[in-house]
Amino acid sequence: MDEKTLSRRRFLIETSSLATGFVTGAGLVGLTACAPKEIIKEVVKEVPKEVIKEVAKEVPKWPWPYVKLDPEVVRKKAHFGYYKDACCYGAFWAIVDALREKIGFPYTQIPTELMAYGEGGLVGMASLCGALNGAAAAITLVTDKDTWKKLNKELANWYTQFPFPSDTSNQYAKDHTFLVDKYKSDKVLVSSVSHSTLCHVSVTNWCKKSGLGSGSDERSERCGRLTGDVAAQAVLLLNQFADKNFKAVTASPATATCVACHTTGKDVKIGQYTRGEEDCLQCHTPHEIKK
């Protein structure tokens, strides 16, 4: 066999090293027993190597390809996805599945259930908003490091300042042609700004504004619409990136007077204990500056 042809030995090693439990050796022996040599060579040369290389051995090169998506399709899809497996899954699935429909492989290789844990800010702990977590994962799957850093930062800053649910999501929910009967809702829900990336703060602020409990159906539906809004915004940013016209437009909500001293740094004497870029006054009260 020439250099380009897999040797039988190498073929067996390569195929048997794949922990699929699918044994090839016996079949190959069967082949070698009665087929002419040139047929064996041809089969071995053309098939397994390609298949092994393409399918099993290598992680599909990251970042995965992105083609522009329709943010409105994704907004509806993510709202629907919220009712499939909650916020984090809903946002991640909507974007990845839309790409799966448009591109196919490699999006056919990732189980979107992977991100379901982010629901309710990490299995209901009410930490990081799941919709934001899931959308950020999708952005990171399809962009290089320089890009996902910028896009995710913009998305997070936008999230803390945007009144959820959007008018668009409220309108879609009224049309509700994409929702199954069980989840149809013709209520326009009141909007609120979270001032935080946290599920806990985002939900509480909305509940206070709407006068509805966190365990109400409306609060759940509000989070479904928010999931749509966050996924749509992620797609909007990705489309800007695809068109080479992305620009960060939302400033960090961290209070300027606070971060003058309290920031990431090495000097503990001036209070550089702090890491973070969120709105300080959500949790902290201002104090007099010691001079």
Added chain:
Amino acid sequence: MDEKTLSRRRFLIETSSLATGFVTGAGLVGLTACAPKEIIKEVVKEVPKEVIKEVAKEVPKWPWPYVKLDPEVVRKKAHFGYYKDACCYGAFWAIVDALREKIGFPYTQIPTELMAYGEGGLVGMASLCGALNGAAAAITLVTDKDTWKKLNKELANWYTQFPFPSDTSNQYAKDHTFLVDKYKSDKVLVSSVSHSTLCHVSVTNWCKKSGLGSGSDERSERCGRLTGDVAAQAVLLLNQFADKNFKAVTASPATATCVACHTTGKDVKIGQYTRGEEDCLQCHTPHEIKK
């Protein structure tokens, strides 16, 4: 084709029915063993494309298979991974790559870079701790919904109450045979409890206890050791699950007196605005109960 020869259609059905998606020469070998050359050529010519298509159509069945891992190997690997691409990637990559080494496919199909965005609590926002985010994603990849809910809740509650870095991570870092020179450190770092899932709180508490700034090399190294500790704990829980002896042992840190009123519910009159299971007193001060 005669009875003994797989039709192209049946070949595709058979190959696509392999849950692993790995199609080797074997099925083809059965087909080609004694078939005329022209048939073999025809099939061989057509196979790779079809196989890739068939394989690519289906997402490798979730949850992906788990085999018990050595938590100590993963602890070192995640610490090392922290220096590859920060905390969230470090924890996720350490577990997935350890499974990739042991099992191969389908772990060869997922780009672990996907989780890098969680660094520093979502691109440095200091929201949810990235190590916890990444480890939770790995747990969710390999367990069904009932299981990942329990395991991730246990991991999150444990996280808020565990003094990071562990003695083990401190010791490993001293041995530092697995770290590249640049990151070697023989310092035993002081440990602190976060009382929160948040990067912001976790880092600040550690900085206050150590007297070191959040921008110091030691703080970064502390987060590397923490990444190892969180990934190792995730593996410990997964191993317990694999051995069918997992039991949640860490209580939610939410303050009992608070959640008596402030909890998820529909009745806003008694303050059921709140969603969350973290330690309330990290951010809130207790108030007198109105009767």
